[in-house]
Amino acid sequence: MDEPSKALSEELGEFVASSAAVFTCGGAIPAIRTKAGRRSSTGSAGSNSTPSSDGATAPPVSLRWESEDGTGSNIHFPLREQERGALDRLAGDGQPASFGHRGKSVLDPTYRSATAMDSSRFDTSLCPYRLGIIDRVTQVLLPNAAGVEPGNVESGSVVAELYKLNIYQGPSDLFKAHVDTPRSETQFGSLVVCLPCPHAGGQLIVKHAGQEVEYDWSTPEQAPAALQWAAFYSDCEHEVRTVTNGHRVTLTYNLFYKPWAQDETRNLGHSPAPVYIERLPLYARVRQALENPEFMSDGGLLGIYCSHAYAYPTSVRVRILDDDDENAVTESFRRHLPTTLKGTDMALFAVFKQLGLKVTVKPIISDIDEIYEPENDLDREPCMGEIPGMIVITSLGGNDGDDARDILKEFGDRVSGVNWITGPRWKDLAMFHLTYGNEPGVNAVYAYPALMVDIPSAAERAKANAKVA
Ligand SMILES: O=C(O)CCC(=O)C(=O)O
Numbered sequence: 146m147d148e149p150s151k152a153l154s155e156e157l158g159e160f161v162a163s164s165a166a167v168f169t170c171g172g173a174i175p176a177i178r179t180k181a182g183r184r185s186s187t188g189s190a191g192s193n194s195t196p197s198s199d200g201a202t203a204p205p206v207s208l209r210w211e212s213e214d215g216t217g218s219n220i221h222f223p224l225r226e227q228e229r230g231a232l233d234r235l236a237g238d239g240q241p242a243s244f245g246h247r248g249k250s251v252l253d254p255t256y257r258s259a260t261a262m263d264s265s266r267f268d269t270s271l272c273p274y275r276l277g278i279i280d281r282v283t284q285v286l287l288p289n290a291a292g293v294e295p296g297n298v299e300s301g302s303v304v305a306e307l308y309k310l311n312i313y314q315g316p317s318d319l320f321k322a323h324v325d326t327p328r329s330e331t332q333f334g335s336l337v338v339c340l341p342c343p344h345a346g347g348q349l350i351v352k353h354a355g356q357e358v359e360y361d362w363s364t365p366e367q368a369p370a371a372l373q374w375a376a377f378y379s380d381c382e383h384e385v386r387t388v389t390n391g392h393r394v395t396l397t398y399n400l401f402y403k404p405w406a407q408d409e410t411r412n413l414g415h416s417p418a419p420v421y422i423e424r425l426p427l428y429a430r431v432r433q434a435l436e437n438p439e440f441m442s443d444g445g446l447l448g449i450y451c452s453h454a455y456a457y458p459t460s461v462r463v464r465i466l467d468d469d470d471e472n473a474v475t476e477s478f479r480r481h482l483p484t485t486l487k488g489t490d491m492a493l494f495a496v497f498k499q500l501g502l503k504v505t506v507k508p509i510i511s512d513i514d515e516i517y518e519p520e521n522d523l524d525r526e527p528c529m530g531e532i533p534g535m536i537v538i539t540s541l542g543g544n545d546g547d548d549a550r551d552i553l554k555e556f557g558d559r560v561s562g563v564n565w566i567t568g569p570r571w572k573d574l575a576m577f578h579l580t581y582g583n584e585p586g587v588n589a590v591y592a593y594p595a596l597m598v599d600i601p602s603a604a605e606r607a608k609a610n611a612k613v614a
């Protein structure tokens with residue numbers, strides 16, 4: 146590539162890589178202490194000091210569960226008088242929380258020390274939909290699910306599936322950095338709702354691409370009660386810092402994207418995306434580059450590695466290597482990306498689309514020598530596939546005897562001449578994501594795809610512009 150185009154590409158790449166992205170959101174809803182509406186047992190009843198995302202209050206949360214011996218119990222949050230015993234019983238009926246490490250369920254209190262109860266063992270009155278939490282999460286984390294420009298991506302809704310109750314107790318419970326294990330390729334996020342119960346410490350830290358957001362839900366004994374929550378893309382690394390005192394009680398939900406049937410979308414006459422694509426700073430920058438005749442003057446493929454990881458079904462791995470049934474795989478990959486693209490990835494996709502360019506989302510393997518077999522002397526061109534082949538080569542293993550060349554053959558073609566403006570991020574994936582999960586078994590794993598954009602030549606771009614003007 147000539148020098149001016151290279152400089153322009155580098156500048157664009159830096160901008161893309163640095164753009165602040167949304168990867169988490171959270172809020173608090175004041176909790177009513179009794180049915181009579183008393184908000185706090187202290188003098189602050191009725192005060193509005195607790196921030197609320199929509200001004201609503203949350204009714205007390207009730208929870209019913211069955212002990213091993215079949216006795217039923219119930220408890221409320223905020224705790225009613227005399228319910229301290231019930232809280233100890235609830236913690237006693239849970240199980241020491243394990244986590245997934247290299248495909249196995251591991252108990253290691255230095256890494257995760259908490260009590261967990263599976264959703265099959267309890268019922269709760271808490272409904273994140275009624276409280277407006279799911280609407281918030283959809284708006285912020287999956288804005289395009291609720292309606293986009295026709296023809297670009299499909300529409301759908303968010304389904305929150307209750308997963309576990311977790312109790313972190315002072316003085317030492319914690320959960321160190323991990324990434325939640327995806328249940329399927331439609332899982333895009335996790336939601337944590339912290340029930341009103343006095344505790345200190347236990348900050349939830351969520352990280353993505355060098356940025357970090359802290360949710361501090363510490364609640365002193367006398368503080369007004371609130372339901373506090375946070376949602377994040379499920380490929381984001383997160384941790385729960387040490388709870389130094391009291392009980393930090395959370396309900397966790399897996400967030401799935403559920404596409405609407407085609408005609409359902411049509412009947413609803415869905416509204417346009419709530420994001421004004423032309424007003425994204427990214428739009429102006431990309432447009433500027435395209436208008437510059439020195440930028441990729443002969444046209445070609447522009448490649449941008451996605452900033453987030455996406456879940457792919459692991460069954461694919463077996464299928465690809467065992468019976469070549471590629472269609473099902475390609476289909477599932479196509480169906481949910483690009484709709485489930487996250488944050489900046491979706492912004493970029495939308496910007497290129499809006500500018501009338503052809504964009505596709507492709508799984509990519511780069512530097513296969515390093516990730517798979519260091520002694521292999523394959524050239525270092527990235528390899529692009531229709532099939533999420535990265536799964537084969539992650540720390541899950543791949544089948545014995547699979548050679549890097551077999552994988553490449555199954556995966557797709559080497560691509561050359563791509564103008565890559567951001568670097569690959571597979572290192573994060575291979576080194577970390579599959580090492581510490583919140584579950585051992587996996588139905589899906591994460592992989593980093595790339596956006597591939599067809600850039601017309603400068604002459605064609607000028608012609609198209611002249612037509613528009
Ligand atoms: O309780 C929390 O804040 C989050 C727990 C968590 O990260 C998990 O269960 O995977």
Ligand SMILES: [Fe+2]
Nearest residue numbers: 324325383583
């Ligand atoms: Fe987690």
